[in-house]
């Protein structure tokens with residue numbers, strides 16, 4: 001199994017291991033740090049143009065009954081004071097949204113940091129989600145509608161955003177996951193020249209997945225091709241698989257191939273293309289009362305399957321939180337956003353990251369805090385994966401009931417700091433030592 005320049009590889013403990021704990025699945029060395037050139041390139045992606053496009057698209061949005069949606073405009077007059085010393089970063093699922101619906105306190109929290117607070121201060125913020133499956137622009141439009149507030153692609157990172165620049169390296173790729181053709185569209189939008197989906201392979205060879213038949217819609221959209229002339233150079237799981245059995249069969253076929261030629265099996269099982277996941281969250285929060293398995297579970301499953309079928313270990317690569325590269329990327333996006341939209345041309349001293357998953361949001365924030373010039377301050381909320389009474393393996397600096405409490409805590413802490421000339425006696429009871 002090959003890896004890519006600039007990327008490490010992670011071995012996740014086998015699910016078959018009797019003593020494997022959930023935390024073990026997240027353990028091991030970090031992987032998938034997007035290389036510097038990748039980040040620079042993404043950030044030079046025309047943020048201003050994206051903002052303008054999103055603004056124009058938002059102005060075209062009408063609700064189903066034809067009446068205009070109420071969306072706060074970027075062009076509205078700003079409050080007179082914008083905090084230049086601190087900023088906020090939010091996870092989305094389990095923090096602001098759950099099961100496709102806004103968490104009750106989400107709208108109030110965003111209004112609070114947009115100036116509706118006792119201090120009259122507006123705070124710059126970004127969103128960093130492991131989720132995906134849609135273009136960044138589409139996801140921002142969804143969020144804008146759901147949260148009744150404009151969200152720009154210039155303040156948004158999802159799990160597969162860093163895959164954009166992999167298009168320079170790989171020509172023909174297998175893209176897995178998501179609804180219908182959406183991930184193919186995302187991948188083509190990123191510049192991948194030849195994007196194959198599992199549907200294309202099933203349409204070409206219906207016996208690839210004996211129990212999986214394409215729907216009429218899938219058959220129409222899928223593209224039959226001569227597989228004998230196809231070389232799959234890399235596999236990307238962009239979003240959660242909708243058909244684990246079929247997708248795993250096809251991914252395994254690729255991994256076991258000789259250099260990505262589906263018709264040719266490797267004798268050594270170490271000649272297949274690299275396999276990338278947009279994140280490694282084993283579970284995530286939905287409207288169901290218990291967490292649901294996610295992409296990290298598919299990753300663990302595939303690695304176990306590969307071992308069972310070939311006897312060989314499989315190294316795979318994951319982006320997203322808690323990878324340090326994702327936080328480096330987030331910091332640069334935040335600085336760009338502060339500069340472009342808030343006209344603040346300096347890095348923030350403190351970034352509060354609000355998340356619901358200790359193993360990704362909190363772990364990544366705490367680890368990035370150790371190496372970042374700025375303080376990255378983790379706040380855990382109880383509205384998603386983490387539930388009251390759990391003992392997180394990766395404790396946050398502070399824990400709150402919900403996102404509104406989190407932003408109030410951050411604001412109060414900063415204001416208290418200001419009043420004390422920068423020093424603060426921290427009020428956390430569940431925190432490790434602070435760097436401030």
Ligand SMILES: [Mg+2]
Pocket residue numbers: 091092093094095285355356357384
């Ligand atoms: Mg979450």
